[in-house]
Amino acid sequence: MRRSLIGRTWPNAIAAVLFVFFLFPVYWMVATSFKRDKDIVSRDPVFLPLDGTWAHFDRAVHVPHFWTYVTNSLVVTAGAVLGSLVIATLAAFAVARMRFRGRRGFVLVVMAAQMAPWEVMIIAAYLIVRDNDLLNSLVPLTAFYLMMVLPFTIWTLRGFIAAVPKELEESAMVDGCTRTQAFAKVIFPLLAPGLMSTSLFGFITAWNEFPLVNILSKKESAQTLPLWLSSFQTNAGTDWGATMAASTLFALPILILFVFLQRKAVGGLTDGAVKG
CATH class of the missing domain: 1.10.3720.10 (MetI-like)
Structure with missing residues (x-):
C-alpha cells in the first residue's frame, strides 16, 4: 500500500508543478492587463491587482x-x-x-x-x-x-x-x-x-x-x-x-x-x- 501511495503521489506532484509552471505566464498576462501603470513598472511585484483598471482594455480596442x-x-x-x-x-x-x-x-x-x-x-x-x-x-x-x-x-x-x-x-x-x-x-x-x-x-x-x-x-x-x-x-x-x-x-x-x-x-x- 505504501508503494502504491508513493506511485500515485509523485505523478500527481509533477503534474501540479507543470500545471503551475505553464499557467503562471497566462495568469501574469491577465493580471497585468488590469494593473495600474505604477504597479506594472514597480520593483515589487503585484500579484493581485485589487485596485484594477479597465483603461488598458479601452486603449487596446480603440486603436485605429x-x-x-x-x-x-x-x-x-x-x-x-x-x-x-x-x-x-x-x-x-x-x-x-x-x-x-x-x-x-x-x-x-x-x-x-x-x-x-x-x-x-x-x-x-x-x-x-x-x-x-x-x-x-x-x-x-x-x-x-x-x-x-x-x-x-x-x-x-x-x-x-x-x-x-x-x-x-x-x-x-x-x-x-x-x-x-x-x-x-x-x-x-x-x-x-x-x-x-x-x-x-x-x-x-x-x-x-x-x-x-x-x-x-x-x-x-x-x-x-x-x-x-x-x-x-x-x-x-x-x-x-x-x-x-x-x-x-x-x-x-x-x-x-x-x-x-x-x-x-x-x-x-x-x-x-x-x-x-
Whole structure:
C-alpha cells in the first residue's frame, strides 16, 4: 500500500508543478492587463491587482483599424479552416479507401509538408505574391494558411476514415446508395471528433500566424490581429498594460473554442494518430 501511495503521489506532484509552471505566464498576462501603470513598472511585484483598471482594455480596442483587424483575422482563419476541411476530407478518403499509383508517394509528401518550416519559405511566398500583384490582399494569406494546416488535417482524417469498417460502406452501397451517398451518410458522421480536432489546430495556426502577414500586408486594410499586438511598441517604449490587455483579448477566442471542443479535440488527436 505504501508503494502504491508513493506511485500515485509523485505523478500527481509533477503534474501540479507543470500545471503551475505553464499557467503562471497566462495568469501574469491577465493580471497585468488590469494593473495600474505604477504597479506594472514597480520593483515589487503585484500579484493581485485589487485596485484594477479597465483603461488598458479601452486603449487596446480603440486603436485605429481595430475592427478591420478583427474582421480580417476571422475571414482568413475561417477560410483556411473550412477550405482545408473540404480538401482534406476528400484527400483522406482517397488515401484511406482507394488504391492508386503514387499513393505511398503522396502520403510521404504530406508527411514532409507537415514537418516543413514555413518560415524558410517566406521569401519565396513574397516573390510569388508580389509577381501576381496580390500584396495587401487577404486571398494569398488565406491560401497560405490553408496550405499550412492541410497536411495535418489530411493525416488526421485519414486515420479516422481507415478506422471505419469497410463493411459499413459496402452495406450502404448494397442497400442502393452510391459511393458518394455512402460516404456522406455513413463515414462523414463518424468523422466529427477528427473534424473538431483539426479545426481547432487550423484555427490556432491561422489565428496566431505573424511572419507571413507581416511581410505580405503593409496596409492596415489587409492586416490581422497579430500585427495589432505589435502596435503598442513605439520609439518611446512599450505600453505593457495595453499589450497585456490586447494579448488577453487575442487569446479569448482560442480559449473559448478549446473549452467547447476539448473532449472531442483531444480524443480526435489521439484516435487519428493511432488508427489506420
